[in-house]
Amino acid sequence: MEQKQALFNYLLRLGDNAAILGHRLSEWCGHGPELEEDIAIINTALDLLGHARSLYTYAGEVEGKGRDEDDIAYLRIEREYRNALICELPNGHYGDTIARQFLFDQFNYLLFSELVNSTDETVAAIAAKAIKEIRYHLRRSTEWTLRLGDGTEESHNRVQQSFHDVWMYTGDLFVQDESDKAVIEAGIGPDLTLLYPVWQDKVKEVLKEATLEMPENGWMQSGSKQGRHTEHFGYILSELQYMQRAYPGCEW
Amino acid sequence: MAQEKDLQKIFEEKIEKEIKIEPKDWMPDEYRKNLIRQISQHAHSEVVGMLPEGNWITRAPSLRRKVALLAKIQDEAGHGLYLYCAAETLGKDRETLVQELLSGKAKYSSIFNYPALTWADIGAIGWLVDGAAIVNQIMLQKTSYGPYSRGMIRICKEESFHQRQGYEILLTLCRGTEEQKAMAQDALNRFWWPSLMMFGPSDKDSAHSAQSMAWKIKRMGNDDLRQKFIDQTVPQANFLGLTIPDPELKWNEEKQSYDWGQIDWEEFYNVIKGNGPCNKERLAARQAAYDNGAWVREAATAYAKKKAERKTKDAA
Amino acid sequence: MERKDWPLWEVFVRSKAGLSHKHAGSLHAPDAEMAISNARDVYTRRNEGVSIWVVESKYIHSTQESDVESMFDPNEDKIYRHPTFYDIPDEVGHM
Numbered sequence: 298m299e300q301k302q303a304l305f306n307y308l309l310r311l312g313d314n315a316a317i318l319g320h321r322l323s324e325w326c327g328h329g330p331e332l333e334e335d336i337a338i339i340n341t342a343l344d345l346l347g348h349a350r351s352l353y354t355y356a357g358e359v360e361g362k363g364r365d366e367d368d369i370a371y372l373r374i375e376r377e378y379r380n381a382l383i384c385e386l387p388n389g390h391y392g393d394t395i396a397r398q399f400l401f402d403q404f405n406y407l408l409f410s411e412l413v414n415s416t417d418e419t420v421a422a423i424a425a426k427a428i429k430e431i432r433y434h435l436r437r438s439t440e441w442t443l444r445l446g447d448g449t450e451e452s453h454n455r456v457q458q459s460f461h462d463v464w465m466y467t468g469d470l471f472v473q474d475e476s477d478k479a480v481i482e483a484g485i486g487p488d489l490t491l492l493y494p495v496w497q498d499k500v501k502e503v504l505k506e507a508t509l510e511m512p513e514n515g516w517m518q519s520g521s522k523q524g525r526h527t528e529h530f531g532y533i534l535s536e537l538q539y540m541q542r543a544y545p546g547c548e549w
Numbered sequence: 550m551a552q553e554k555d556l557q558k559i560f561e562e563k564i565e566k567e568i569k570i571e572p573k574d575w576m577p578d579e580y581r582k583n584l585i586r587q588i589s590q591h592a593h594s595e596v597v598g599m600l601p602e603g604n605w606i607t608r609a610p611s612l613r614r615k616v617a618l619l620a621k622i623q624d625e626a627g628h629g630l631y632l633y634c635a636a637e638t639l640g641k642d643r644e645t646l647v648q649e650l651l652s653g654k655a656k657y658s659s660i661f662n663y664p665a666l667t668w669a670d671i672g673a674i675g676w677l678v679d680g681a682a683i684v685n686q687i688m689l690q691k692t693s694y695g696p697y698s699r700g701m702i703r704i705c706k707e708e709s710f711h712q713r714q715g716y717e718i719l720l721t722l723c724r725g726t727e728e729q730k731a732m733a734q735d736a737l738n739r740f741w742w743p744s745l746m747m748f749g750p751s752d753k754d755s756a757h758s759a760q761s762m763a764w765k766i767k768r769m770g771n772d773d774l775r776q777k778f779i780d781q782t783v784p785q786a787n788f789l790g791l792t793i794p795d796p797e798l799k800w801n802e803e804k805q806s807y808d809w810g811q812i813d814w815e816e817f818y819n820v821i822k823g824n825g826p827c828n829k830e831r832l833a834a835r836q837a838a839y840d841n842g843a844w845v846r847e848a849a850t851a852y853a854k855k856k857a858e859r860k861t862k863d864a865a
Numbered sequence: 866m867e868r869k870d871w872p873l874w875e876v877f878v879r880s881k882a883g884l885s886h887k888h889a890g891s892l893h894a895p896d897a898e899m900a901i902s903n904a905r906d907v908y909t910r911r912n913e914g915v916s917i918w919v920v921e922s923k924y925i926h927s928t929q930e931s932d933v934e935s936m937f938d939p940n941e942d943k944i945y946r947h948p949t950f951y952d953i954p955d956e957v958g959h960m
């Protein structure tokens with residue numbers, strides 16, 4: 298595979314993760330459990346959307362076909378989006394959102410800690426800026442995991458179920474394909490198989506402190522690398538793309 | 550110990566001399582009540598106001614617009630928060646205030662009972678609704694109650710991008726296709742009159758206006774504020790090339806301001822009474838957020854308690 | 866009855882290195898960690914700070930309005946605490 302294409306795919310993956318999870322989090326705006334929490338969760342959404350914008354812009358440059366961040370964000374068909382499945386799962390209740398967020402943040406933190414040293418200067422620069430924000434996301438979702446896990450009996454039971462429900466989507470975060478090999482060999486991104494055990498240890502540590510049981514590593518869903526999404530994804534696109542599709546070619 | 554009569558005198562002197570009243574200062578019960586009503590109503594409006602715009606976050610047509618809108622609505626949550634805190638300094642906690650909103654006892658600005666139907670509405674809300682709010686809030690920076698005044702100063706600083714954000718959306722639409730411009734005109738048609746209603750009934754019909762002015766809680770009457778808003782907004786509409794939906798709107802050279810038509814007060818009172826297009830949805834959304842968040846808030850409280858207990862145990 | 870809602874905290878923000886913390890506002894939070902997190906999200910979104918203090922509002926003690934005269938007025942006429950009270954000839958230069 299051509300190096301340029303591999304890098305483009307890689308940037309799409311990173312950008313889509315941030316864009317789609319940011320999109321999901323933004324759905325909480327106005328509906329959070331407390332005003333302070335509304336503000337906090339929107340901050341995370343804004344950070345992620347910021348990462349997505351930088352990554353898409355760079356992806357457009359690498360591709361060299363004149364596409365800007367919005368062309369990439371809005372004008373692809375379902376199979377062309379490459380976000381990990383976990384990012385597109387519905388928000389559910391607050392415990393579901395926290396479980397999804399904590400597992401993703403832990404992954405994202407390990408990943409971006411490596412991307413800071415990427416041989417690709419632009420990737421390294423984007424990561425250097427993003428890692429500070431991601432560190433904060435992880436701190437917040439860790440704290441909330443502890444609160445809900447070790448809070449009341451009700452919250453414990455609810456969030457335990459959330460972790461069980463989301464667990465089969467975690468393996469998909471670490472799946473790698475041909476295209477990733479080129480990226481790893483070029484030193485642009487880390488080998489995710491090396492991060493997986495670290496991720497498991499960290500997750501286990503926090504869940505234990507939260508008095509939660511670590512779900513079994515059973516059957517894992519996958520497919521995001523080929524753009525095979527969950528049923529939920531089409532609805533995200535129908536909202537996300539509504540304006541661009543209804544009024545093609547306009548400035549907004 | 551000073552007598553109530555002296556305290557009343559000290560209070561009135563402070564109002565007279567433009568010295569701010571602070572939370573622990575003596576104040577007449579009616580002043581306190583009036584402030585709690587006004588500040589909490591203002592807080593509720595900020596929070597309920599997140600909902601119509603919130604509808605469009607996931608449909609925003611570009612990433613730039615999406616982050617701007619999200620940051621704007623986040624600010625409104627902050628405004629609600631500052632204002633609840635200001636109201637709390639008067640002795641009523643947020644929990645009670647929120648209950649009053651949910652039970653329908655407390656009101657919020659009726660503008661938020663109108664739907665945001667198209668993307669252009671997001672432009673119109675920023676331009677007109679935030680624009681009207683800013684006119685009011687600039688006046689309130691000089692309100693006589695310290696925490697309210699400081700809240701307003703902070704809020705006004707943050708508001709400055711809200712209106713520009715909305716106006717820029719409309720400007721882009723008006724410079725775009727015929728379809729886009731029609732969308733902008735339609736939004737103005739629907740939001741113009743409700744925006745004028747935001748300033749409340751005419752001073753002669755307003756239950757609280759005169760007393761609020763005497764106590765310097767409000768520094769300008771509803772009618773003057775409304776006129777100020779119209780005068781500053783009409784040229785902005787002209788620049789966009791949009792028509793304000795008021796056939797009687799006309800520049801009055803002598804007054805150096807605009808003459809304009811009649812507000813449909815029957816509509817205003819009906820929307821306040823609960824007959825607006827979205828009253829039920831707005832309150833239901835706030836109720837759902839409150840109910841669905843209850844176990845989360847309780848868990849956080851329980852965890853904080855456990856942690857504090859562990860700490861004292863470790864220390865012992 | 867035990868309170869279910871989160872307690873109130875006061876937030877103090879240091880806007881720049883070298884300046885003291887200044888009262889920024891209040892918020893609700895279940896514990897100090899979250900009060901600090903929330904203070905960061907609520908009061909420093911526009912780069913307003915480099916350091917944050919939080920304290921639960923109930924621990925703040927303050928002067929009373931009724932004490933104002935006895936607390937603060939006595940210092941009004943102690944002008945000998947101010948440098949301009951003392952006459953130094955101009956020839957001495959800046960002091």
Ligand SMILES: [Fe+2]
Pocket residue numbers: 595624625628682704708
């Ligand atoms: Fe506001």
Ligand SMILES: [Fe+2]
Pocket residue numbers: 625679682708711
């Ligand atoms: Fe605003």
